[in-house]
Amino acid sequence: MMKPVQFNTRIYKEGTNYLVEVSEQVAGNFANKGYIPVKGKLKGHKFIATLVPRKGSKYVMFLNQEIRKTTHTKAGDVVNITIEYDPESRELPVPVDLEDALNQNPDAFKVFDKFSTLHRSEIIAWITVAKNLKPEKKEY
Secondary structure (H helix, E strand, C coil), X not given: CCCXXXXXXXXXXXXXXXXXXXXXXXXXXXXCCCCEEEEEEECCXXXXXXXXXXXXCEEEEECCHHHHHHHCCCCCCEEEXXXXXXXXXXXXXXXXXXXXXXHXXXXXXXXXXXXXXXXXHHHHHHHHHHHHCCCCCCCC
């Protein structure tokens, strides 16, 4: 089992995204290359994230709005983060109606199956949200 790694880093903002740089040395504790699923703590608050490779010898890790609000952090802050490898699957269960539709269309199934876990999860989330939306009542 890999031990957690602690490091200091600055929060940056790229467009609408907030992220921190993670050195190759830190990322190397978990894998040699590619996307690395991690879980960690920032100011005592737990989060899950992914180390994303960038050109050169570094990775970045995106910080979502929930963890930033919970920890009261912003771009420019230097923070201490602890991360460890997260072996848990990030795969969301496929809704029954989507699974039925994909099983009826082998070509669509092949395309869906080739998507990354993140891409499949986004599609599943969009469908789930859309199914739960209720039309607004208009008052005349």
